[in-house]
Amino acid sequence: MHSGLKLLFVTFVSCAIGGGAWAAATPPWPQDGSDLRPDPSVIFGVLPNGMRYALKHNSTPAGQASLRLRIGSGSLEESDAEQGLAHVLEHMSFKGSTHVPAGEMIKILQRKGLAFGPDTNAETEWSQTVYMLDLPRSDNDMLQTGLLLMRETAGELTLDDKALTPERGVVLSEERLRDTPDYRAEKAAIEVMLPGQLAAQRFPIGKVDVIEHAPIALVRAFYQANYRPDRATLIAVGDFDPKAMEARIKARFSDWRPSAPAPAEVDPGAVAARGPTAKVIEVPGSSTRASITWMQPFDGSADSAEKRRRETLQALALAVLNRRLDVLAHSEHPPFLGAHAGYENLLHSAKVAQVEALSSPDAWRPALAAIELEERRLTAFGVGDAELAREIVEMRAALKNAVVGAETRNTPTVASDLVESVDARDVFTDPAADLAIFEADVKGLTTAEVDAAARQIFKGQGPVVELATPTAVEGGDAALAAEFARLQSAPVDAETAQASVAWPYTSFGPPGAVLKRTEMPEFGAVAVRFANGVGLIVKPTKFEQGQILVTARIGGGRLSLSRQDAGAIWTAGAFIGGGLSAISYEDAQRALAGKIYAAEFDVDDDAFVLKGATQPRDLSTQMQVLAAYLAHPGYRAEAFQRLRAAYLAALPRLEATPDGVLSRDLDGLLHAGDPRWAFPGVDALDAAQPGEVKALLGPALSKGSIELTIVGDVAVDDAIAQVAATFGALAPRSAVWDTKPQDEPVSFPTPTTTPLTRADTGRPDQAMAVVAWPTTDFFADMKQSRAAMVAGEVLQNRILEQVRIAEGATYSPEGEVALSEEIPDYGLAISQVEMPPPKIPGFFATVTKLTADLRQNGLTDDELARARNPRVAGIEKARLTNDYWLERLSGAMADPRRLDLIRTTLPDYQSMTKADVQAAARVVFQDDKAWRLVVSSEK
Secondary structure, X not given: OHHHHHHHHHHHHHHHHOOHHHOOOXXXXXXHHOOOOOOOXXXXXXXXOOOEEXXXXXXXXXXXXXXXXEEOOOHHHOXXXXXXXXHHXXXXXXXXXXXXXXXXXXHHHHHOOOOEOOOEEEEEOOOOEEEEEXXXXXXXXXXXXXHHHHHHHHHOEOOOHHHHHHHHHHHHHHHHHHOOHHHHHHHHHHHHHOOOOHHHHOOOOOOHHHHHHOOHHHHHHHHHHHOOHHHEEEEEEEOOOHHHHHHHHHHHHOXXXXXXXXXXXXXXXXXXXOOOEEXXXXXXXXXXXXXXXXXXXXXXXXXXHHHHHHHHHHXXXXXXXXXXXHHHHOOOOOOOOEEEEEEEEXXXXXXXXXXXXXXXXXXXXXXXXXXXXXXXXXXXXXXXXXXXXXXXXXXXXXXXXXXXOHHHOXXXXXXXXXXXHHXXXXXXXXXXXXXHHHHHHHOOOOHHHHHHHHHHHOOOEEEEEEEEEOOOOOOHHHHHHHHHHHHHOOOOOOOOOOOOOOOOOOOOOOOOOEEEEEEEHHHOEEEEXXXXXXXXXXXXXXXOOXXXXXXXXXXXXXXXXXXXXXXXXXXXXXXXXXXXOOEOHHHHHHHXXXXXXXXXXXXXXXXEEEEEEEOHHHHHHHHHHHHHHHHOEOXXXXXXXXXXXXXXXXXXXXXOOHHHHHHHHHHHHHOOOOHHHOOOOHHHHHHOOOHHHHHHHHHHHHHOOEEEEEEEOOOHHHHHHHHHHOHXXXXXXXXXXXXXXXXXXXXXXXXXXXXEEEEOOOOOOOEEEEEEEEEOOHHHOHHHHHHHHHHHHHHHHHHHHHHHHXXXXXXXXXXXXXXOOOOOOOEEEEEEEEXXXXXXXXXXXXXXXXXXXXXXXXXXXXXXXXXXXXXXXXXXXXXXXXXXXXXXXXXXXXXXXXXXXXXXXXXXXXXXXXXXXXHHHHHHOOHHHXXXXXEEOOO
8 A cells, every 4th residue: 555655656746847748657666566675775766757766885896886777768669660760869879969069978988987888888679778887986076977978868969960870870880780690580580479569570770761761850759759757767886875876866867857748658569369380481591490489468467476486486397498408408319409498578578488499400300309399298297306306406506606696796787687677677686585585485396386387388379380491491381380290299208207316526536735835915816836736826805705716727728739630629619518437418417406616618829728617615516527527528429519510500600791701710810821720611520520529638638737726705725625635636747838839830911902802691781891910929018018909999999980980881890909928929900890892992091091190190198098098997897806817817827927917007007108109009000011801792
């Protein structure tokens, strides 16, 4: 009763003060009509004009803040004539407002230390448009600036026609980048799932004709109708006083008034009634995806304890099904490359259950058969006692881990989670509440209840069977329907209970002795050398409670391989999936159910790298897993076969867009064709054999040097003890790093006067252009290297201002100066853009002109600030994370220059002058050393 009176009062005040007849009822906070309690650390409020706000103090990272402005309008609010204008309007928010001249918003943010893209961004979805600022500082000046810009976006955009003209080209460039074969297949799939519903007709990217020709008056009308306080939610999370922030928001936003009548509420349309339906979606270059989908009406019911319990049971049923699918994916003869089942509210339009599988183009039938059988097996026979118990254990472990880390949740993540809770109309509960709700939900839970939840998921309209394929299917829809009918008529048996399995790698021999321990007070770390040659650096932190990150660097990585052996580097991707000699990948997961650990494997230029992430109570398990992979790898052939099939399936998809061709070829090209950086082709993949994984990795893993880094919520002595019991107990290793880069030197490609060309099979109006220059390695002169990086930022800002903002020729010019920390005398500066082929010569000419000016005339004080400040702010933010210290300390025992890198980073940037940057530009951006590439479908 009290809750209802509160809602009436808010609505009345909104109408009385928020703009008279043009005010609309503000949506209530979800908790106002719920029996769930919201996170008590969040302040939820509503201004008299109807704008909602949510504020939370959060000090991870310390001294920083994140702002999110959510407008509850997206592409669903567009009319036929406005398709794409919600997205165009998002772009126009950076193009001038009442108090911020056109072109100045990005510059203001850069001066304050925000990088365009990583810290300053926006996104348009079907149901919302969200503006995001991640502020490097949370002082009054920075917060006031952030709120000013959000207020300008909310109601003060000038929407000038001259500013719109180039921005049309930017949006069209984004449309071309997004228009991949997989996107086209996904779009077609949504149209099949939601026939006649608005979401299937209102994709956020919009329609090209509208983007090209819509008058500014139409954009302005959409802005005035939809950007209004009763549709807005401002979210602020960070290291500030919430009460002071609340006062700032009231002072800044209370005068915001609607400038047009409220638009009518959108009718998304009803879910179409239908029985079994089959549709083949043929899109050349797309992935092969078979799916079975059921549609139910959109679930708009209020968030509540009862609804949460229903969703918990559904989540457990799906977890069992997904576990079964994962077992199949890792079986000796997997029927698909991967498969997944889900159940969600889709685009505010329908409640959709779907089981889908990715496969090779010629293997869609076994993939479809497998997912159909497993869905039917689940609904017919339900879940097993042991299966349910395992998923409860796994979910409980994840929720407990979230509780441990609750006080150090990442600020940008919390801010974005709040946005999504608003969009989903969910109560924003804290991790402790989530755990308590879960425990109440599973107390006394029976398999029969979960079985009933599973049957509720897979019902409704349909099923709709879809096959997205790059190649034609003989017989088309009819053949797909016949195949599905045949599958449904096949008998199905109950799941066979799996035998229990124990983790076999709890002992690696007597713990290794510590040979030497060195305190590193400057870095808050300790270095240890064990008697067997293994090195360890430990850095305890409190950045994120409950998180421990681990890296083990082994051998010499890519540089230790000969060019003759390099063709097999791609097979390293099968290493983790190959499991261990005494236990398979899936059995290891079962044996360690409820443990928080990870296992990843990478090939770096100077090391083979095992990575893990755990919590304090599972550190022993984490170290056992990584040591077992090092000492007892399984090299199972099925992991190799699955990886090879995935590569073969990816090749046509990569060829279908210029961006895909770049991701396939650029790394090899920039290393002058060195096969150690090349992407495997069809012939190499066809010829490869499972034994190549062991041949590639075996020598390094069995004999190579080992250096570990452990960073996070860990005590030094605990870390040393766990490493001593695992890696320290292994057979002796060399303490000398194994990299031998001079054996086969790495080089940059020969400069090109006429651009090198690569062909794709995609749209004729899309191309990618790349220009790159050689540099030396990072350690040759660290101060000059950093000046070169800033010079690269200056160049990119100039390209952004000229090619994107002034000309509207591209969506997102990308570039960096990347100087190797591993390869002597190797590094590069690079800039790349997407644009129509006729514009590419102009891009190359622009870059030549801009680099010449930078070499000859240098840069302004403002350009230095806008290039350097975001970099410095980014480093300062990163230093408050475990990831930064893991990366920077890894390998420092073998190469102490990495410690000098940490010491000198901020002093070098802070003392940098315009002359330093200009001098670096003269060295790097030399026309006669430039290498150019164009990727296009034009012949």
